[in-house]
Amino acid sequence: MPEVADSPARFSLATEGACLRISLAGDWTKDGPLPDFPQLRDGSEVRWSVEELGKVDSALPAWIQGLERAAPPGVSFRHEGLPPRIRGWVLLASADAESDGGEESLPWIARLGLWATLSKASWLRAVSHIGELALGLARLLVGRAKVNWQEFPQLLRTTGPDALPITLLLGFLTGVIMAYVGMIQLGKVGANIYVANLVGLAMAREMGALMTGVVACGRTSTAFASHLGSMNVSQETDALRAIGLRPVEYLGVPRLLAVLAVLPLLSVFATAAGILGGMAVAVGYGMSAEQYANQVIEAVSVRSFLTGLIKAHAFALIVAWAGCYRGHVARRNARGVGEAATTAAVLGITLLVVADAAFAVLFNLFAFY
Amino acid sequence: MPEPRVRCSDLAVGHDGREVVGGVSFAVEPGQVVAVVGPSGCGKSTLMRALAGLDPAMAGDSWILGERLGGLDEAGHDALLRRVGFMFQGSALWSSLTLAENVELPLREFARCGARERRLLALHKLGQVGLLGAADKHPAEISGGMAKRAGLARALALDPEVLFLDEPSAGLDPVTSARLDDLILRLRDGLGTSIVLVSHEVPSIRRLADFCVYLDPVSRTMAATGKIDDFLRPDAHPGARDFFSRHAQP
Numbered sequence: 001m002p003e004v005a006d007s008p009a010r011f012s013l014a015t016e017g018a019c020l021r022i023s024l025a026g027d028w029t030k031d032g033p034l035p036d037f038p039q040l041r042d043g044s045e046v047r048w049s050v051e052e053l054g055k056v057d058s059a060l061p062a063w064i065q066g067l068e069r070a071a072p073p074g075v076s077f078r079h080e081g082l083p084p085r086i087r088g089w090v091l092l093a094s095a096d097a098e099s100d101g102g103e104e105s106l107p108w109i110a111r112l113g114l115w116a117t118l119s120k121a122s123w124l125r126a127v128s129h130i131g132e133l134a135l136g137l138a139r140l141l142v143g144r145a146k147v148n149w150q151e152f153p154q155l156l157r158t159t160g161p162d163a164l165p166i167t168l169l170l171g172f173l174t175g176v177i178m179a180y181v182g183m184i185q186l187g188k189v190g191a192n193i194y195v196a197n198l199v200g201l202a203m204a205r206e207m208g209a210l211m212t213g214v215v216a217c218g219r220t221s222t223a224f225a226s227h228l229g230s231m232n233v234s235q236e237t238d239a240l241r242a243i244g245l246r247p248v249e250y251l252g253v254p255r256l257l258a259v260l261a262v263l264p265l266l267s268v269f270a271t272a273a274g275i276l277g278g279m280a281v282a283v284g285y286g287m288s289a290e291q292y293a294n295q296v297i298e299a300v301s302v303r304s305f306l307t308g309l310i311k312a313h314a315f316a317l318i319v320a321w322a323g324c325y326r327g328h329v330a331r332r333n334a335r336g337v338g339e340a341a342t343t344a345a346v347l348g349i350t351l352l353v354v355a356d357a358a359f360a361v362l363f364n365l366f367a368f369y
Numbered sequence: 370m371p372e373p374r375v376r377c378s379d380l381a382v383g384h385d386g387r388e389v390v391g392g393v394s395f396a397v398e399p400g401q402v403v404a405v406v407g408p409s410g411c412g413k414s415t416l417m418r419a420l421a422g423l424d425p426a427m428a429g430d431s432w433i434l435g436e437r438l439g440g441l442d443e444a445g446h447d448a449l450l451r452r453v454g455f456m457f458q459g460s461a462l463w464s465s466l467t468l469a470e471n472v473e474l475p476l477r478e479f480a481r482c483g484a485r486e487r488r489l490l491a492l493h494k495l496g497q498v499g500l501l502g503a504a505d506k507h508p509a510e511i512s513g514g515m516a517k518r519a520g521l522a523r524a525l526a527l528d529p530e531v532l533f534l535d536e537p538s539a540g541l542d543p544v545t546s547a548r549l550d551d552l553i554l555r556l557r558d559g560l561g562t563s564i565v566l567v568s569h570e571v572p573s574i575r576r577l578a579d580f581c582v583y584l585d586p587v588s589r590t591m592a593a594t595g596k597i598d599d600f601l602r603p604d605a606h607p608g609a610r611d612f613f614s615r616h617a618q619p
Contacts, residue, residue: 062493333464
């Protein structure tokens with residue numbers, strides 16, 4: 001256990017002409033508080049007295065070095081009065097200070113400019129990543145892309161079948177919630193039977209794809225981001241670049257294709273589960289299963305179903321891109337990987353909602369309903 | 370005669386029940402620099418981890434600052450480790466912390482000072498290794514040589530009486546390596562720290578070591594000890610002579 005300081009660290013000041021003498025007393029160790037720095041007059045010369053100095057460790061040279069940094073530039077320090085060991089520590093700390101690659105703090109206007117430049121750079125990087133992925137897909141179409149197909153089956157499994165149970169559960173529960181809300185509101189005007197239309201249409205057009213997208217952001221985007229971010233940390237992406245591969249194409253394209261292949265299917269399952277959830281509630285309220293099914297078939301047109309599928313494909317692109325992009329630009333440390341996973345989920349879900357709103361406007365404009 | 374800071378007697382170390390090197394006996398006096406040398410795979414790093422108390426030895430005894438490692442309970446062992454600094458080959462800086470935070474962490478856990486004092490101490494230690502201006506950078510933002518120096522600053526955080534340095538110059542260019550050697554010598558002279566280092570960089574060993582311990586991968590033993598010039602004599606251990614005259618092992 002560290003020794004506890006018996007006598008607190010303290011000092012007294014005495015002026016001797018242009019010289020300021022600081023008399024150190026007590027224990028100057030890491031196990032007690034150190035006193036605040038004294039105010040030093042510009043042009044003064046600091047000397048030390050150590051007659052009453054008790055126990056000492058590197059806390060004293062650390063304090064002296066801090067005082068030197070805090071002092072006005074005209075103050076000079078004479079360390080001869082310090083014990084040789086302490087003097088050695090202080091001199092050692094100042095000996096190599098010129099080689100540390102330090103940075104000056106910038107004025108606020110320069111910091112603002114730097115922030116603007118970095119923000120712009122961040123947007124450009126995102127756009128550039130989309131471009132690289134698109135280029136990778138184009139190169140794939142003409143048979144010139146170098147893609148890691150070896151991990152494709154595993155990607156299909158982790159993004160598809162592994163995600164099916166949670167997608168089914170959330171789809172089912174979404175249907176249940178909507179049916180309850182519908183039963184309460186439609187029941188007031190005796191139109192309970194239209195709960196089937198409500199649930200069927202909402203699941204097919206909106207909620208099936210959206211809930212699947214949200215689940216995929218939480219599972220798949222974060223997994224992509226943390227995996228690719230870890231590869232950044234261990235310089236695996238640099239190693240790919242070093243042998244002439246394009247990491248975005250090599251790693252990003254199979255991920256994009258895997259999500260594009262399975263997310264629309266998951267969305268179909270989620271839609272079906274939601275409709276079944278609604279049916280469970282409707283049957284509980286006295287409607288027959290056949291009645292419910294007939295209403296759903298009548299309400300959900302092929303076009304409605306296609307609407308959901310189109311959205312699911314777009315959401316798949318968003319989910320895959322958010323994960324790959326945040327992973328590729330992750331900072332090269334453990335915190336960077338964590339941030340990449342978090343920001344991938346946030347970015348993905350935000351873009352899903354924005355895209356869903358855009359689809360609503362577009363489908364309305366083109367009367368696609 | 371002061372007590373040796375580090376001592377071992379007939380020490381044997383290894384992995385998974387397999388002995389890598391045995392029969393190691395030597396002592397490190399205060400302010401002395403001892404280099405553990407030998408070809409790759411001879412057990413240098415394994416020996417040093419055991420000497421520093423990071424891994425248990427398979428046989429024999431070792432002492433740090435007069436305490437026998439095998440005779441300590443867990444709390445005593447942990448307390449002893451706090452009086453020892455260890456610089457890892459790959460620096461092993463915590464990547465999510467800044468350099469100053471890396472140095473502050475041991476102080477936060479084991480010293481009783483406040484945040485202001487910890488910051489002052491961290492800046493002081495980083496100043497000692499010439500990294501004061503990089504205190505708020507993350508490990509990913511600095512060069513390999515700076516990371517080595519930051520690892521050294523962290524090893525110095527609790528004012529260790531003994532420093533263990535695992536391949537301090539490995540992977541560095543000759544200029545950076547020479548600067549790190551200068552720094553280690555200044556630390557020894559300024560702080561009186563005893564240093565045990567593992568290296569196969571002969572120029573570095575020549576500059577730093579008061580004496581060397583040569584581990585022979587063939588016999589799996591400590592084959593020779595002495596000053597570098599002793600290893601260059603015709604009657605020296607042939608493997609050690611080859612090592613120091615920079616010839617390949619047969």
